[in-house]
Amino acid sequence: MADGSLLNFPALVLNADFRPLSYFPLSLWSWQDTVKAVFLDRVSVLNEYDQEVRSPQVSLRLPSVIALKDYIPAARRPAFTRFNVFLRDNFSCQYCDDQFPAHDLTFDHVIPRCKGGRTTWENVVTACGVCNLKKGPHLPEKINMHPRRRPDQPTSWQLQENGRAFPPNHLHESWRDYLYWDTELEN
Incomplete structure (x- = not known):
């Protein structure tokens, strides 16, 4: 073969x-x-x-x-990566609350770097391109754009739980007893 x-x-x-x-x-x-x-x-x-x-x-x-x-x-502390930020935020813009594919999402610094904000779990959220441009270099209070949830460092368990919300397109029937998605497996 x-x-x-x-x-x-x-x-x-x-x-x-x-x-x-x-x-x-x-x-x-x-x-x-x-x-x-x-x-x-x-x-x-x-x-x-x-x-x-x-x-x-x-x-x-x-x-x-x-x-x-x-x-x-x-890992006790997941790596701070773009993908993990998106996963923590369920691939949803933290300003408009819409879900997007990863390639349509960006980072947003809640406190912009130009105003002393750092690139950390506690200051970075997922944003769509439109909201990221709209917020720009402004502080959330100045333009009344606050993230839907306060950014924090997730645990590995939280990322795993969030990942369960996104089953892949193909799940083999023999995997059924080992995965716990609420969706039915297709043949």
């Missing part, structure tokens, strides 16, 4: 406690990385696809769900 036909066989990766390493983006490994981890005895296979891969000596059904044998603790 050609490699191209195996592109649609990712494995859902669970931590040793059987929870996904991350929800958004969903923790997935390519079939190659998964097979390598199986042979190195770093994971337990919990579910498999019907699809097989073969070598001259071995035939193996591709794993669809794996669990790490060693527990990886979540």
